[in-house]
Amino acid sequence: MPINAVALDIALDMLHDCLSEGSVIPGKHFRDELRKEGLTIPDAWQVLRSGCICDPPECDIKSGEWKYTVEGYAPDGTWLRIVFSFKQVNEAYLITVFSVEAKRRAE
Numbered sequence: 001m002p003i004n005a006v007a008l009d010i011a012l013d014m015l016h017d018c019l020s021e022g023s024v025i026p027g028k029h030f031r032d033e034l035r036k037e038g039l040t041i042p043d044a045w046q047v048l049r050s051g052c053i054c055d056p057p058e059c060d061i062k063s064g065e066w067k068y069t070v071e072g073y074a075p076d077g078t079w080l081r082i083v084f085s086f087k088q089v090n091e092a093y094l095i096t097v098f099s100v101e102a103k104r105r106a107e
Helices: 008-020 028-036 040-052
Strands: 023-026 068-071 079-088 093-097
Touching: 008 023, 008 040, 008 068, 008 079, 008 093, 023 028, 023 040, 028 040, 028 093, 040 068, 040 079
Parallel strands: 023 093
Antiparallel strands: 068 079, 079 093
């Protein structure tokens, strides 16, 4: 049964709990896109730990799960958006990742 949509601040707290006490599962598409972007899991973890969720969740029609997007800077200054869902309260599933060139930090 899918987890109901939650407020953005609660979703961010749940994500942080998954990182520290639960589990975070990088899906195949996420891993493939991370590799295409030339990034690593530690780059993504930096965004998951320090990023923000600014947009309301979207419901995935196929799965019925609510998808959230966390965004922030990777260590190299790349602005990343990571789309994820909660499989359980303490389990986040990473769906995809992509960089936003327009928000790259000036070097």
